[in-house]
Amino acid sequence: MQDITHDKPIKNEHRFLSVSDLKKVHLRGETEVPALRGVSCQFEKGSFNFILGPSGSGKSSLLYLLGALDDPTDGEIQFAGQSLSSFTEDQRDHYRREQVGFIFQSFNLLKTLNAVDNVLVPFLPQGINAELRDRAIDLLTQVGLGHRLDHHPHHLSGGEQQRVAIARALLKKPELVLADEPTGELDSESGAEVFRYLRKLHDEQQTTVIVVTHDERYLENADRLLHLADGKLLREEIHSRAID
Numbered sequence: 363m364q365d366i367t368h369d370k371p372i373k374n375e376h377r378f379l380s381v382s383d384l385k386k387v388h389l390r391g392e393t394e395v396p397a398l399r400g401v402s403c404q405f406e407k408g409s410f411n412f413i414l415g416p417s418g419s420g421k422s423s424l425l426y427l428l429g430a431l432d433d434p435t436d437g438e439i440q441f442a443g444q445s446l447s448s449f450t451e452d453q454r455d456h457y458r459r460e461q462v463g464f465i466f467q468s469f470n471l472l473k474t475l476n477a478v479d480n481v482l483v484p485f486l487p488q489g490i491n492a493e494l495r496d497r498a499i500d501l502l503t504q505v506g507l508g509h510r511l512d513h514h515p516h517h518l519s520g521g522e523q524q525r526v527a528i529a530r531a532l533l534k535k536p537e538l539v540l541a542d543e544p545t546g547e548l549d550s551e552s553g554a555e556v557f558r559y560l561r562k563l564h565d566e567q568q569t570t571v572i573v574v575t576h577d578e579r580y581l582e583n584a585d586r587l588l589h590l591a592d593g594k595l596l597r598e599e600i601h602s603r604a605i606d
């Protein structure tokens with residue numbers, strides 16, 4: 363791995379997610395809690411990125427802003443050349459629902475639904491057709507759960523539940539997948555499996571993936587690492603596999 367902070371500028375057309383001097387101050391009661399203190403970085407289309415940093419360094423705050431689940435205090439995020447802050451409410455909804463797939467630490471599966479239906483949940487409002495159901499089954503098979511399609515979450519291990527969540531995030535063919543500590547509740551082996559499948563689907567679908575974690579066990583999956591500390595980007599590294 364080599365440090366390329368000032369090396370190999372990303373070509374403009376590949377800068378589909380661009381962060382400029384991003385700041386976020388949370389309010390805790392009357393107290394201002396700075397979470398991001400001016401972060402600038404770019405994410406190349408189709409790249410697999412890890413954002414690393416200790417607890418409290420601002421990782422989740424950054425991920426939520428990238429997913430338009432929260433608004434910055436200052437600075438800008440551009441997606442495909444358009445500022446997220448210029449989105450109308452409809453565009454924002456579309457971005458969150460159609461263009462971004464979210465994976466959370468706690469899986470967020472519905473207890474009463476089996477694996478297939480949990481994958482289909484984001485599409486319930488618009489109706490499920492046979493093609494979509496087939497795709498859900500295909501994705502579950504691809505994450506090694508072809509034999510668990512009818513199982514409810516309480517009959518699945520943590521790693522299996524997170525793989526259902528991966529299939530759910532990828533069903534809508536998002537351009538961007540955002541994962542917040544996806545292996546935070548898993549043992550090493552299950553965590554490694556989760557990343558193996560996420561990386562496999564990424565390689566097949568060329569989705570851009572940004573994973574936030576303080577867990578350094580699975581870094582070999584990343585094309586690029588961004589180190590965050592105290593709300594600032596310390597440095598970037600790139601894995602040699604990502605260099606042409």
Ligand code: ADP
Binds near residue numbers: 395424
């Ligand atoms: P990380 O994900 O790296 O642990 P966070 O982005 O969650 O970091 O938090 C960064 C800082 O912002 C921490 O000091 C945290 O306590 C604070 N913070 C995060 N979210 C909120 C919130 N909703 N309200 C108040 N403070 C928050």
Ligand code: MG
Binds near residue numbers: 421422423
């Ligand atoms: Mg966090």
